[in-house]
Amino acid sequence: MNQDNIINVELKKEEDVDILEFQFDNPVKINLNSSNNKDLKEMFEILLKELIKKKFALKLNVQNNYKTELYKDVCNEYINALNEEIKETIESDLWKEIFETEGEN
Amino acid sequence: MKIDFHCHTKSVKQGETEKRNIDSKRFVEKINDANVKIVAITNHNDFDKKQYEEFVEEANESFQIWPGIELDIKDDETEAHLIIISNPNCLNEFETSINNLIGDNDKSTFIANIEDVLNEFNNKDVIYIGHYIGKKKMLSPKMIELMEKTIEEKYRLFLEPSNYKTLSVMSDNGFRAIMGSDVQDWEKYSSINLPELKLEVDSFNKFLLLAKKDVTTINTLLQKKEKRDIDISIKLKNKKVINQTIPIYNDINVIFGLKGTGKSCIIDGLCDKYIKDGIDCSIYRAKDVDDTIKSMQTINDNEKFEVEFDLNILSKFIEKISKWKDNNPTSLSNYIEYIETKDNNKNKKRLGITKLKPIKNNSTEKYDEYLEKRKTIDNIINEYEDNNLYEFLDDNDKNILKEINNKIYIKYDSFTKEEYIKYKSIELSNNCITKIKEKADLLSSSKSVPNSTGFFEFAKNRLTLKNETNNILKLLRETKKIEEEKIGNLDEDKEVFLRKEYKTFFDNETGFKFGQTATTLKSVLKTLKNVNKKSLEDVNEYIKLFNQELKDNNIQATDFIGIKKYFINNKGEAYEPSDGERIMLILDRALFENKEVYILDEPERSLGNNFINDVVLPRINELAKLKKTIIIATHNANIAVRTLPFVSILKEYTKGEYKTYIGNPFVNKLINQDNEEDFKNWKDESIRVLEGGNEAFYDREDVYESR
Numbered sequence: 001m002n003q004d005n006i007i008n009v010e011l012k013k014e015e016d017v018d019i020l021e022f023q024f025d026n027p028v029k030i031n032l033n034s035s036n037n038k039d040l041k042e043m044f045e046i047l048l049k050e051l052i053k054k055k056f057a058l059k060l061n062v063q064n065n066y067k068t069e070l071y072k073d074v075c076n077e078y079i080n081a082l083n084e085e086i087k088e089t090i091e092s093d094l095w096k097e098i099f100e101t102e103g104e105n
Numbered sequence: 106m107k108i109d110f111h112c113h114t115k116s117v118k119q120g121e122t123e124k125r126n127i128d129s130k131r132f133v134e135k136i137n138d139a140n141v142k143i144v145a146i147t148n149h150n151d152f153d154k155k156q157y158e159e160f161v162e163e164a165n166e167s168f169q170i171w172p173g174i175e176l177d178i179k180d181d182e183t184e185a186h187l188i189i190i191s192n193p194n195c196l197n198e199f200e201t202s203i204n205n206l207i208g209d210n211d212k213s214t215f216i217a218n219i220e221d222v223l224n225e226f227n228n229k230d231v232i233y234i235g236h237y238i239g240k241k242k243m244l245s246p247k248m249i250e251l252m253e254k255t256i257e258e259k260y261r262l263f264l265e266p267s268n269y270k271t272l273s274v275m276s277d278n279g280f281r282a283i284m285g286s287d288v289q290d291w292e293k294y295s296s297i298n299l300p301e302l303k304l305e306v307d308s309f310n311k312f313l314l315l316a317k318k319d320v321t322t323i324n325t326l327l328q329k330k331e332k333r334d335i336d337i338s339i340k341l342k343n344k345k346v347i348n349q350t351i352p353i354y355n356d357i358n359v360i361f362g363l364k365g366t367g368k369s370c371i372i373d374g375l376c377d378k379y380i381k382d383g384i385d386c387s388i389y390r391a392k393d394v395d396d397t398i399k400s401m402q403t404i405n406d407n408e409k410f411e412v413e414f415d416l417n418i419l420s421k422f423i424e425k426i427s428k429w430k431d432n433n434p435t436s437l438s439n440y441i442e443y444i445e446t447k448d449n450n451k452n453k454k455r456l457g458i459t460k461l462k463p464i465k466n467n468s469t470e471k472y473d474e475y476l477e478k479r480k481t482i483d484n485i486i487n488e489y490e491d492n493n494l495y496e497f498l499d500d501n502d503k504n505i506l507k508e509i510n511n512k513i514y515i516k517y518d519s520f521t522k523e524e525y526i527k528y529k530s531i532e533l534s535n536n537c538i539t540k541i542k543e544k545a546d547l548l549s550s551s552k553s554v555p556n557s558t559g560f561f562e563f564a565k566n567r568l569t570l571k572n573e574t575n576n577i578l579k580l581l582r583e584t585k586k587i588e589e590e591k592i593g594n595l596d597e598d599k600e601v602f603l604r605k606e607y608k609t610f611f612d613n614e615t616g617f618k619f620g621q622t623a624t625t626l627k628s629v630l631k632t633l634k635n636v637n638k639k640s641l642e643d644v645n646e647y648i649k650l651f652n653q654e655l656k657d658n659n660i661q662a663t664d665f666i667g668i669k670k671y672f673i674n675n676k677g678e679a680y681e682p683s684d685g686e687r688i689m690l691i692l693d694r695a696l697f698e699n700k701e702v703y704i705l706d707e708p709e710r711s712l713g714n715n716f717i718n719d720v721v722l723p724r725i726n727e728l729a730k731l732k733k734t735i736i737i738a739t740h741n742a743n744i745a746v747r748t749l750p751f752v753s754i755l756k757e758y759t760k761g762e763y764k765t766y767i768g769n770p771f772v773n774k775l776i777n778q779d780n781e782e783d784f785k786n787w788k789d790e791s792i793r794v795l796e797g798g799n800e801a802f803y804d805r806e807d808v809y810e811s812r
Contacts, residue, residue: 040436040559044559074440077444082558085558089560092565094565094568
């Protein structure tokens with residue numbers, strides 16, 4: 001996957017909150033200290049929308065001075081799992097049926 | 106039966122075409138090809154007995170040949186042509202008369218004095234046919250007057266005009282008129298239009314009796330036609346119900362009478378009877394034309410169920426979308442818990458299954474497909490059994506068919522089970538993995554790795570929604586069907602059809618009738634388009650709106666089918682027939698349906714005589730030849746008289762009493778059904794009722810100068 005096909009995801013601290021930032025054109029931030037799933041759902045919607053524009057994979061970057069090992073491991077596990085599912089999605093028959101034949105609708 | 110009473114087999118006179126010469130073999134071929142049943146040989150000033158006998162022998166009774174001659178005659182003012190045809194049983198006598206008259210004279214220039222001719226054939230068994238209007242050498246009025254005075258049995262005198270138009274005017278005015286081929290070229294014989302006798306005659310004598318309107322002969326001839334005495338109940342306008350027996354022939358039956366005499370009541374009684382007896386009728390009532398046209402254009406709700414549109418997809422979608430919801434992401438806390446606790450228990454670490462992720466299961470599409478096919482073949486097998494569809498097969502074929510059907514069933518059954526096992530085993534494995542993880546988590550105070558982030562399922566759900574809305578919008582945009590049914594002909598090359606257009610709602614569909622108003626459907630469609638457009642983004646609010654709109658308006662899939670009905674011409678252009686054309690179309694349709702019985706109530710109403718003469722009369726006569734039963738209630742003389750009906754029923758209403766007279770034009774009599782001694786003259790009544798009386802009839806005759 002070349003550089004163009006990578007969307008960076010950054011794990012960082014912002015005002016003492018652990019943030020996982022998906023750096024789309026309009027970035028989406030997930031608060032790792034919150035139990036709210038709304039941000040995740042919004043991220044899924046944008047992820048899907050961006051995938052229609054171009055196929056990509058996510059790359060986790062950890063902010064230089066970021067220290068919390070737990071979240072490093074969690075985000076690593078999560079982004080790996082997400083990348084697997086992105087690949088599975090864009091390779092699915094349904095995806096091909098829609099985006100290889102979709103026309104005027 | 107076709108007849109030709111003016112036929113040449115020889116070129117006799119100077120200037121006569123050689124193409125009239127014919128030998129016996131070719132003559133028989135030509136007459137048989139034209140399906141002529143009686144032919145009279147009438148050469149100019151010549152009767153060749155030897156040739157006549159040779160032709161009769163060659164014909165071998167396949168048709169009748171009568172001996173005759175076409176004589177040049179004159180009085181002191183006029184020269185004319187007169188055909189004389191003899192009873193074939195008086196052949197020698199006829200030959201003698203001809204010899205007496207012509208002797209050794211040159212046949213080419215011979216011309217007899219009319220008085221000599223009448224003297225020679227006086228009291229002989231012959232008929233006379235004189236050239237008349239439009240023909241060269243036509244009889245003068247003076248000659249006709251002399252003949253009518255001299256010939257005792259006037260029915261033996263006929264006149265021959267030059268064309269059928271004149272012939273029909275003459276017939277309508279009580280003249281005995283007849284036409285023959287006057288063949289010029291035997292090559293063209295089959296294309297000559299020859300007259301037909303309504304009643305079949307098998308001899309010269311029978312023909313004379315028919316001309317004379319001999320009741321016994323006519324009744325005998327009538328009885329050769331199939332007749333049914335039909336018992337009907339007639340509901341009169343004064344609410345009285347009377348029972349009557351009406352004789353109906355497999356031919357033309359006419360009911361006539363002044364307005365308000367109960368003709369339509371007989372028609373209604375006959376319709377009821379035929380329908381009750383299960384006899385297939387074509388019924389035309391002039392008064393019902395507007396209703397018939399309206400009912401053709403009316404759209405019934407049931408009609409949309411008859412059209413074979415695949416609305417399953419829309420019905421299933423409507424059902425599915427009411428339950429649709431997003432797949433939620435797996436909470437990140439599950440991942441945090443997993444990482445936090447994964448080292449809590451060494452034993453669990455060794456339990457590799459807790460690290461497994463679910464196996465991706467294929468959709469149930471294959472399983473659903475096989476299940477559906479198995480159901481179809483199962484239904485087919487049951488249909489065979491339940492409806493005894495094997496009844497025409499012998500045991501061997503029956504067993505083969507059963508075996509084949511069973512083979513198909515077994516195949517689909519096995520595929521269905523295979524797919525079910527595949528699908529279910531994966532589902533079961535995944536359930537096992539989940540359960541083992543849960544148990545291990547519980548016992549080890551740790552959390553196993555989550556099965557997924559939820560993205561794949563979330564995406565799949567949204568993609569399915571996108572795909573299904575794509576398919577539905579395509580279905581709504583593209584589904585249409587056109588059916589056309591011929592209504593009738595306005596003239597030879599102007600046909601009118603009823604076009605039924607079916608279309609699913611997609612835009613502003615003008616003229617279509619849908620199950621809901623256009624505004625409602627437009628709004629629902631707009632929401633559906635938004636569901637499709639936003640299906641990969643923030644679709645939930647549109648799903649909610651779509652479901653609300655469906656619920657509020659109780660919208661079903663069939664509501665999206667619209668029907669439009671309109672008339673078109675044979676170029677496919679929309680066509681709005683005028684009031685008169687509507688009548689022509691519905692009558693034409695009724696006449697050209699293939700039925701056993703045709704019942705026509707006032708077919709002439711609002712129609713010009715051209716349409717009656719060019720379309721209605723020829724078709725009625727054609728149906729009669731096809732041995733169909735045609736019953737017509739009419740005020741129109743053209744229909745009532747010129748069709749020469751086998752039965753004429755005259756209805757009368759006088760002093761609160763309805764009378765029914767039954768007869769026919771052949772016996773020229775109409776007898777009261779309830780009193781045999783009360784009878785009327787068919788011709789007089791026809792003139793009175795149909796022509797407006799003697800005065801009007803003869804006035805017209807004078808105006809037309811047809812006398």
